[in-house]
Amino acid sequence: MSxxxxxxxDRTxxxxxxxHLLPQTKIQLRTTLLFCAAVYLVFAITDILALGLTPVALALFGCRIAVAVVALASCVTNHLHPHSVGRVYLTASITEIVGMLAFAPIVLARPDELPWHSMSMGLMVLVVYLYxxxxxxYALAIGVISTLVFIVMALLVGELSGKEQLTMVMLLSLANCFGYIxxxxxxLIRREEFRVQSVLKNLSERDPLTGCHxxxxxxQELLNMELSRARRFRLSLAVVACDIDYFKSVNDTYGHAAGDRxxxxxxxxxxxxxxxxxxxxxxxGGEEFLLVLPETDLAGAMHLAERMRAALSAAVTEIAPGKTVGVTASFGVTSVNFASVVARFPQEAVIELADQLLxxxxxxGRNTVKALEFYGRPGLHVAARAAG
Structure with missing residues (x-):
């Protein structure tokens, strides 16, 4: 991590x-922006108490209204674009910048209250970093630049002594440092949790020897997801079952380490x-593998299975220095075309047919490919298989 x-x-x-965190992030952003906008509006009372019902106070109220409007617009934008991470960060940054800009005229209109403004600035910086x-x-850039601009304004319009100025600069610097840290x-903690969860999820979904699912x-997940997608968009879905021929003899002759290889x-x-x-x-399971091929009809799956069968027949595996072994495999291929199949069926039925064909x-005689279309109704594909 950086x-x-x-x-x-790794950007991916x-x-x-x-x-992964987008739903939670959007909820947190919406809650924080609306709360901050409400606080910004409530503090208009201090403008009225300090300045009275004057045009300046009304202008400051307009600035506060602008912050609330931007915050509300950010929430609406994120609601209308529920899958955009970049838009979440963009709206958060824009709202933060507008909030900081709206604070500048408040400071200029009420220069006698600079210590209170300094405290408010420190709180706003912490909100930018943490809430x-x-x-x-982005938070670092907004926090640092806003702090520098505020310090320059305070030095120009304020009447603080040298000690007070130094104290203000140090406190605001600490707010940025502590906020950033x-x-x-x-x-880092959230990303470490995500990394650990990803590792555990991968271990629960992957075969440790081959790295396959x-x-x-x-x-529990893959087949139902692919069948649902194919059914929804009326696509084909192919399943290929394949098994290494005479694999037990490889283990018996050369040992389990060779079999693993x-x-x-x-x-x-x-x-x-x-x-x-x-x-x-x-x-x-064991030496049997399964391929799930979205948007693939029976002819395409048969062609792929035949290429795999031929490639394996021509290949050899080095099981020890100078010692190789060659194997073959048998394949069972089926495909369901949801453009014509509308009947509901258990997801295991597709695997069962591919396994029977295997x-x-x-x-x-092994080292061959058997294929049959799946029609969605057990009676039909059983009869077709028997006829073939």
């Missing part, structure tokens, strides 16, 4: 983190032939 910004140096990971959710670098620590992830190489071969971030590879390939 030491200055307290963000992940940082983007995942920001989107309004924003990127730390606390905000940085908070940002595991059966639990397939059954074969599994890893087989998984790497399959992973290298599917679409990254589109298709999914699952270790279904074992049909095993029965017919």
């Amino acid at each position: 030491r200055l910004s307290a963000e992940f140096t 990971i940082e983007a995942h983190f920001s989107h 309004i959710p924003n990127r730390l670098v 606390a905000a940085r620590r908070y940002s 595991n059966r639990r992830y397939l059954q 074969v599994l890893v190489e087989f998984a790497a071969l399959l992973r290298g032939m599917i679409r990254e971030n589109v298709d999914s590879l699952i270790r279904f 074992y049909a390939a095993k029965h017919d």
Whole structure:
């Protein structure tokens, strides 16, 4: 993580983190902005007490109204764009800047109350760092620049003694330092929690040997998600079951370490032939793997399975220096086209058909591909399979 910004140096990971916290961030931002806007308006009472019902007091009230309007507009904007992280940070920064700018005429109109203004400035700086959710670098820039501008104004219009001026500068500097340190620590803690949660989630969803998704992830999340998406948009979805032929003999002949090496190489071969971030590879159990291929019809899935079968037949795995072993695999392929299939069916039915086709390939001599369309009704695909 970056030491200055307290963000992940990998922008992809940082983007995942920001989107993960986006709902919580939006709620926090809305609550904080509305509360700060209300406080800003309530403190108009002090303008009236200090200046009376004068045009200047009314002008200051207009500045306070402007802050409230910007805060409200920021909340509405974020509500209308629920998935935009950048817009959240932009609206937070704009509201902070407008709030700081609106504070300047208050200071100029009431120069005799500079110690109180200094206290208010320190509180506003802490709010920028700690309470309004924003990127730390943006909060740092807004806090430091606003503080410098306020100090210059105080030195120009105020009548503080040298000691009072030094005290004011030191207190505002401490407010920025403590605010930055606390905000940085908070940002690092949240990202460390996210990193740990991601590691634990990955461990629960991945096979430790091959790095593929595991059966639990397939059954609890992946397959239902892909079937729902395909059904919603009336797309095809293919499932390919594949199993290494005579894998037990590899373990018996060369040992389990060699068998593990074969599994890893087989998984790497399959992973290298599917679409990254589109298709999914699952270790279904033992030497059996499953591929979930969105937007893929039966012909496309058959073609991919045949390419995989041929590539594995031509490959060898080095299990020890100077010692290699070659294996083959059998494939069962099915696909469901939701443009024509409207009936509801259990998600396990698709896997079951692919698995049955896999074992049909095993029965017919292994190192082959068997394929059949899934029609959504068990009676139809069973009859078609029997006819084939």
